[in-house]
Amino acid sequence: MPRDSADSTFIDALSQRFPADMFARAEQSYLEEPRGRWQGAQGFVARPRDTAEVSALVQACSDAGVGIVPYGGGTGLVGGQIAPDGAPETPLILSLERMTRIRDVFPQENVLIAEAGVILANIQTAARDVDRLFPLSLASEGSARIGGLLSTNAGGVNVLRYGNTRDLCLGLEAVMPDGSIWHGLKRLRKDNTGYDLRNLLIGAEGTLGIITAASLKLYPRPAAIGTAVFVIRDAEAALELLSLAKSQLGESISAFELMHKTGLDFLSETLPDVRKPFGDHHPEWMILTDIGLPKGLDPQSALEDLFVAAEAEGIATDAVIAQSEAQRTEFWSVREHIPEANRRIGAVSSHDVSVPLGALPAFIARVRQAIAQVGDFRINCFGHVGDGNLHFNVFPPSGQSRDSYLAETKAIKRLVHDIAHELGGTFSAEHGIGRAKTADLARYGDPTKLAAMRAIKNALDPKGIMNPGAVLP
Amino acid sequence: MPRDSADSTFIDALSQRFPADMFARAEQSYLEEPRGRWQGAQGFVARPRDTAEVSALVQACSDAGVGIVPYGGGTGLVGGQIAPDGAPETPLILSLERMTRIRDVFPQENVLIAEAGVILANIQTAARDVDRLFPLSLASEGSARIGGLLSTNAGGVNVLRYGNTRDLCLGLEAVMPDGSIWHGLKRLRKDNTGYDLRNLLIGAEGTLGIITAASLKLYPRPAAIGTAVFVIRDAEAALELLSLAKSQLGESISAFELMHKTGLDFLSETLPDVRKPFGDHHPEWMILTDIGLPKGLDPQSALEDLFVAAEAEGIATDAVIAQSEAQRTEFWSVREHIPEANRRIGAVSSHDVSVPLGALPAFIARVRQAIAQVGDFRINCFGHVGDGNLHFNVFPPSGQSRDSYLAETKAIKRLVHDIAHELGGTFSAEHGIGRAKTADLARYGDPTKLAAMRAIKNALDPKGIMNPGAVLP
Secondary structure, rough: OOOOOOOOHHHHHHHOOOOHHHEEOOOOOHHHHOOOEHHHEOOOOEEOOHHHHHHHHHHHHHHHOOEEEEOOOOOOOOOOOOOOOOOOOOEEEEOOOOOOOOOEEEEHEEEEEEOOOOOOHHHHHHHHHEEEOOOOOOOOOOOOOHHHHHHHHOOOOOOOHOOOOOHEEEEEEOOOOOOEEEEEEEOOOOOOOOOOOOHHHHHOOOOOOEEEEEEEEEEEOEEEEEEEEEOOOOHHHHHHHHHHHHHHHHEEEEEEEEHHHHHHHHHHHHHOOOOOOOOOOOOOEEEEEEEEEOOOOOOOHHHHHHHHHHHOOOOEEEHHHHHHHHHHHHHHHHHHHHHHHHHOOOOOEEEEOOOOOOHHHHHHHHHHHHHHOOOOOOEEEEHHHHHHHHEEEEOOOOOOOHHHHHHHHHHHHHHHHHHHHHOOOOOEEOOOOOOOOOHHHHHHOOHHHHHHHHHHHHHOOOOOOEEOOOOOO | OOOOOOOOHHHHHHHHOOOOHEEEEHHHHHHHHOOOOOOEEEEEEEOOOOOOHHHHOOOOOOHOOOOEEEEEOOOOOOOOOOOOOOOOOOOOOEEEEEEOOOEEEEHHHHHHHOOOOOOOHHHHHHHHHOOOOOOOOOOOOOOEEHHHHHHHHOOOOOOHHHHHHHEEEEEEEEOOOOOEEEEEOOOOOOOOOOOOOHHHOOOOOOOEEEEEEEEEEEEOOOEEEEEEEEEEEOOOHHHHHHHHHHHHHHHHHHEEEEEHHHHHHHHHHHOOOOOOOOOOHHHHHHEEEEEEOOOOOOOOHHHHHHHHHHHHHHEEEEEEEEOOHHHHHHHHHHHHHHHHHHHHOOOOEOOEEEEHHHHHHHHHHHHHHHHHHHHOOOOEEEEOOOEEEEEEEEEEOOOOOOHHHHHHHHHHHHHHHHHHHHOOOOEEEOOOOOOOOHHHHHHHHHHHHHHHHHHHHHHHOOOOOEOOOOOOO
């Protein structure tokens, strides 16, 4: 653990060695997280402009035994970017926000090299500019930065087809806990030369080093895209529709999202301007799907064929297929506003679970039943069902406030995570551990894996300065 | 490093605790590698039947400070599976050959769980039996075992579309160097709960633990498959054809292999029964490609369209498109027999390099020129060009034997690897480090990455018993 704070004496000393505008008192924006659950410790932020400065900063912190909290876009949902008030030593917040250069684009190789501070939407645009696709897509793409997305191995809506963030990365440049720089910005599809340091840093949430740049995979843009919302028989039918879609469309399904009536009800209540696919009628269970097809295939008719077959097999009862780009955007707007509607309603407990696909129906049924025994809660179960990943969020009864039910939060969280674990699933599918889920990791983590993680942490960061308190407190 | 040998005293003591047939003197098959380059140390082999036995064996070796060489199918090309004669302590060979159970198949989830000793071809068959595809495919698939394929992160011909072996793995069960078992056989597409131990063990070549089972990704089988051989203008045209194919076919290109006239000449000389696509005419440069399309598209016409466009742009001058499954097999037989023809001719130096795609033409031209200055060698440059991975093999002049030129091997290897490195490439694309390339790793490896690797090795295997001498000697 760190032995000293990034206090004004430390910052004054550093200010002699670095450009004058490198350091500032951390404003409120660095000290709060999207759901307002923690207040960060008052302290300083450093904003280096290049990798050499990051290296020198880390070395200075290492020498002084001062902790570092790497800071990207600040959109993480488990507190990995917030050093909470009350820790014995105040760490330095190291923000990558000034390292926003796209260093290179290689369209022929389908590779783009970006610094850690580039905002995801800007990478998507740079890819589109050379007629390519960078498929990572999630609600916070307008502010999340690629360094943080890699450090947390972010998921999003296109994982089904393109994988998690780690699957989109070919190489890294990173500063290790002693300040040394790993020059690993390879553009190679194959490179079997030693341990996979890249995947070790990806998803380590800044506890093993600081990612400063990455070489990223681009993809051909599908020749044609189609979007539809299917009304399905029940939750189990989601899997049947996925199987049917896979058999008809192979790997062309880019996104496959579950939505529930409760989500649409919440939208009507809190964000009535969001247009919903079936107007005032809110079906119990729906699937929002995107398909991307090669030249020669028509997404409209592919989605029609899928519905005809799904209806014949009793899987789906209704569907709307987007007739225009505007309608596609409208369908997706529903999905993307559900988290905001949830926030406005106020959850008693939110979850980011995944289970093996085959266990999804059992999971939903068992959790609903178990929660019903705790109380009369509303449940909004939605998300990346094609990946087995659900955001299973629990809300107070209609007309009541979450504040009256916070005593139940712990018990609900426990039962949801217990059931996911029993079914071979996980308590954190895409959000990570951060500081919010360290107790869950200790409870559900495999002891052998935890021991290996601790050994690796001690080996690479013996002073414990990298994001202290996160992942392995 | 190990402090004791797996000698008969040690084996006698273990024999009291384990089933009678667990141990045997290692026959010759465990002591040689496919190219006959090393002779292994005489010693003992242990053949456990399950993970508990692997765990107990590893613990016993850890207690005694005896080294372990994990052994899969023995097909590795860099000596990772062979403890060479002459090491101070003789390690125990731990063969996974009895752990051949496919534990489970989940067709709806596209997941298969196999023990480490399952032969790749048997996994392919098990997948086909449930109408799925396990896409890993390489020449040694009839004998290579999945534990070894994972430990070496094997490549093969379908990496372009489906990735390396690591990309096909969802979870692992493994025995760590202290004998503890990591139960990580998850079937989840998303699981962000701590450091990526899975990818750390994959590609570690048995130096950090022993993989005992894996959950593997299956894929839908493409609705229709097509195969063709294109005659291309020159080496540079390979990339142009790849770009064109990607723009026409998106991600439907499964394999994209370069072949050179020299390979066909070698086939005529050593394996005249192998039928070649253009008969006695051996074009200078060819591309063998496989495409797999979703329902509604015809591979025959897709390949015709590709050729028409490629011819119009001066990229390709001729092509044959397989008209039957038999002809597909025939085309692939040419590609698959090239390594055997190479062996019969006898290479002065073989290489497994990759470079960024855009640097391929420069690489081929520079290496040819540099080798011409060393002597009048024949070059067979072939392989997975779609991944930037070439097997660039150098042979003596016609009618002469490799034995007369072995003095040049070191210089040739160095110049090939130097040029690959200068162009941002690697000296080991898919074969790994093993014991053959440890000096290359020390020479070309990034110092920060090497330091991290050593720290991780010491942290997880403090006694240095796991595959001693491999990767980090």
